[in-house]
Amino acid sequence: MTNESDIAVEEEVTDVAVETNEDVESDDLLVEEGEIAGDYLEQLLDILDFDGDIDLDVEGDRAVVSIDGGSDLEKLVGRKGEVLDALQELTRLAVQQSTGERSRLMLDVAGWRAGLRNELTELGTETARRVLETGERESLRPMTPFERKIVHDAVAAVDGVSSESEGVEPQRRVVVLKD
Known part of the structure; x- marks a missing residue:
């Protein structure tokens, strides 16, 4: 039963x-x-x-x-x-x-992509911290979709800021903003 x-x-x-x-x-x-x-x-x-x-x-x-x-x-x-x-x-x-x-x-x-991923993660984190400190938005250089995704992920790990992509390929870039 x-x-x-x-x-x-x-x-x-x-x-x-x-x-x-x-x-x-x-x-x-x-x-x-x-x-x-x-x-x-x-x-x-x-x-x-x-x-x-x-x-x-x-x-x-x-x-x-x-x-x-x-x-x-x-x-x-x-x-x-x-x-x-x-x-x-x-x-x-x-x-x-x-x-x-x-x-x-x-x-x-x-190891080229692995090195690039580390550089872009560092760039995203540093930019997010700067934007958080100054309050001013920052636009980064144009990037490929692969590169932008890495930067977006790094920015998302920092509280108080966000990121979005602007522009049209091949000039599309990440913009980091204070929340």
């Missing part, structure tokens, strides 16, 4: 199990994306005769692939990351061709 509390507990356990299964399936798909991307990039490195170690990871809801170790890798970053952006898009297309699904994979080469 089961009572209502037993049924409620069973339902909760079932809900948790379903969420866990969905999370595992999602992670499995992201790992698959990373493996496909890794194979694609490994072939590219072989064609270019570049040395590099490929590292696969999952961060949040996206696969992250990093290439590190080779002295020629800076050529794959290019000026202001332009070559890296193009390579990331080609890699996403290779994943999409294989899986049939659009990929949000993030590619980093020689």
Whole structure:
């Protein structure tokens, strides 16, 4: 004989199990994306005769692939990351061709994006603190959507200020305001 509390507990356990299964399936798909991307990039490195170690990871809801170790890798970053952006898009297309699904994979080469993320986080935090202190809004230089997101996240971590994007691509920029 089961009572209502037993049924409620069973339902909760079932809900948790379903969420866990969905999370595992999602992670499995992201790992698959990373493996496909890794194979694609490994072939590219072989064609270019570049040395590099490929590292696969999952961060949040996206696969992250990093290439590190080779002295020629800076050529794959290019000026202001332009070559890296193009390579990331080609890699996403290779994943999409294989899986049939659009990929949000993030590619980093020689730690360039990781370094940029640190710089932009610092910029966002410093700007937010300055705006909080002076009360005057500040506009930052034009940035890509990736760069703006990092700055917005850094500003959001500081109480008393907010940020928004203004302008039209490619001149769109972050503006930090006191609340």
